[in-house]
Amino acid sequence: MDFELSEELTQLRDSVRRLAQDKVKPRAREIDKTGEYPQDLFEAFRDAGLLALCIPEEFGGAGAGILGLTIAIEEVAKYSNTAALMLLLTRLPTGPIMISGTDYQKGRYLPGIAEGTERCAFGLSEPGAGSDVAGMQTRATPDPNNPGGWILNGTKCWMSGVAQADWYIVFAKTGDPSSRLHSSITGFIVERKWDGVSVPRTDKKMGVRGVDTGELHLQDVVVPKENVLGEVGGFRLVMEGLNAMRPIVAARGLGLAEGALMYATEYVKNRPAFGRTIADFQGIQWEIAKCATEIEAARLLTYRAACLADQGKFTKAYVPQLSMSKYYATEMAVKASGLAVQLLGAAGYMEEHPTELWYRDARQLTIVEGTSQVQLGLIGKGVLAGDLWWD
Numbered sequence: 348m349d350f351e352l353s354e355e356l357t358q359l360r361d362s363v364r365r366l367a368q369d370k371v372k373p374r375a376r377e378i379d380k381t382g383e384y385p386q387d388l389f390e391a392f393r394d395a396g397l398l399a400l401c402i403p404e405e406f407g408g409a410g411a412g413i414l415g416l417t418i419a420i421e422e423v424a425k426y427s428n429t430a431a432l433m434l435l436l437t438r439l440p441t442g443p444i445m446i447s448g449t450d451y452q453k454g455r456y457l458p459g460i461a462e463g464t465e466r467c468a469f470g471l472s473e474p475g476a477g478s479d480v481a482g483m484q485t486r487a488t489p490d491p492n493n494p495g496g497w498i499l500n501g502t503k504c505w506m507s508g509v510a511q512a513d514w515y516i517v518f519a520k521t522g523d524p525s526s527r528l529h530s531s532i533t534g535f536i537v538e539r540k541w542d543g544v545s546v547p548r549t550d551k552k553m554g555v556r557g558v559d560t561g562e563l564h565l566q567d568v569v570v571p572k573e574n575v576l577g578e579v580g581g582f583r584l585v586m587e588g589l590n591a592m593r594p595i596v597a598a599r600g601l602g603l604a605e606g607a608l609m610y611a612t613e614y615v616k617n618r619p620a621f622g623r624t625i626a627d628f629q630g631i632q633w634e635i636a637k638c639a640t641e642i643e644a645a646r647l648l649t650y651r652a653a654c655l656a657d658q659g660k661f662t663k664a665y666v667p668q669l670s671m672s673k674y675y676a677t678e679m680a681v682k683a684s685g686l687a688v689q690l691l692g693a694a695g696y697m698e699e700h701p702t703e704l705w706y707r708d709a710r711q712l713t714i715v716e717g718t719s720q721v722q723l724g725l726i727g728k729g730v731l732a733g734d735l736w737w738d
């Protein structure tokens with residue numbers, strides 16, 4: 348067992364760390380204030396090859412896998428969770444194609460993401476179906492003019508990157524609309540430029556501003572058979588693939604917590620009170636110690652989950668370990684950012700410091716891609732089934 352990063356991954360971490368300090372850190376506050384998409388950061392990531400990290404080399408990517416992307420996201424999230432989300436979006440919609448797509452789909456859709464000539468988004472949630480994905484209302488009916496093709500109707504919501512995306516992964520009921528079986532749901536790749544595809548609105552969000560979330564409306568959208576993802580009714584495989592995303596979301600929490608604790612620690616070291624500094628009080632040192640311990644625990648869970656996912660271990664048997672990384676790291680980010688606000692006192696509550704921004708951003712992480720409660724449900728089921736057992 349070796350807890351050190353490989354030389355390659357160390358180099359990646361160091362170069363992303365520099366890029367995050369030089370380019371992301373100075374922009375974070377402004378992105379939050381204006382809510383404008385940070386095209387400059389997208390280009391900086393593209394030029395540094397970061398958009399290609401998780402794409403296989405044969406499709407123009409860097410082949411750094413989920414661990415490589417996890418490490419890059421951790422560095423970027425120390426300063427901006429919006430920027431971290433931009434990197435995450437190179438994997439969330441491409442993952443299903445890498446796992447269950449055809450050669451045509453891989454060749455058509457992956458290189459553009461690696462090169463930064465296209466962007467993509469992932470549409471599972473609907474106004475009436477968030478955690479309960481089987482409740483989705485979006486329908487796909489066979490296209491009578493196009494054998495093997497489908498016609499999509501419905502609305503997806505809260506979709507990250509919806510406004511910038513050139514293509515989307517969307518899910519629709521191909522079987523009985525009232526069915527709760529995964530086999531009644533199919534994934535499709537839908538292009539923004541197709542007739543009937545529109546983005547009617549974007550949301551006003553509490554945090555992670557700059558990458559919009561919003562609605563994708565699908566009205567009589569004609570999807571050719573080449574754009575059916577995997578098998579018709581093959582949603583189970585896609586859901587399994589989502590397990591591989593857990594460490595990537597976890598990394599957003601991990602980096603945010605590291606950034607927040609480092610910032611607050613520097614502050615208390617320099618804040619005079621009662622003839623010493625705030626950092627001199629043992630009560631404060633213990634808070635820092637507890638948070639640092641939880642960060643390291645989250646890092647171990649996250650890196651292990653990323654290694655498992657890179658080995659293709661994201662099936663049912665590995666769900667507890669994968670879900671733990673997402674659950675623990677994102678809950679820890681909420682705690683750490685709250686602690687940072689508290690350690691700065693009134694200053695931490697004000698816009699002059701990034702702590703209030705981190706605090707708002709962190710709240711997103713325990714909701715997206717399987718809420719904390721959903722992750723706990725998965726972990727609990729895994730233990731009850733003996734998938735995680737200790738003898």
Ligand SMILES: Cc1cc2nc3c(=O)[nH]c(=O)nc-3n(C[C@H](O)[C@H](O)[C@H](O)COP(=O)(O)OP(=O)(O)OC[C@H]3O[C@@H](n4cnc5c(N)ncnc54)[C@H](O)[C@@H]3O)c2cc1C
Nearest residue numbers: 469470471472477478479505506507560714715716718720
């Ligand atoms: C900023 C942001 C970006 C997002 N980006 C995307 C995206 O790109 N693509 C996409 O498809 N979706 C996206 N989402 C949606 C996100 O995936 C959903 O919000 C999430 O799945 C939860 O669904 P919900 O909001 O409908 O909550 P609900 O499912 O209504 O849950 C409400 C509460 O009940 C709890 N709960 C639900 N079921 C159970 C249960 N069985 N046991 C115990 N507690 C339960 C939940 O944990 C939660 O606390 C985004 C959301 C946000 C906030």
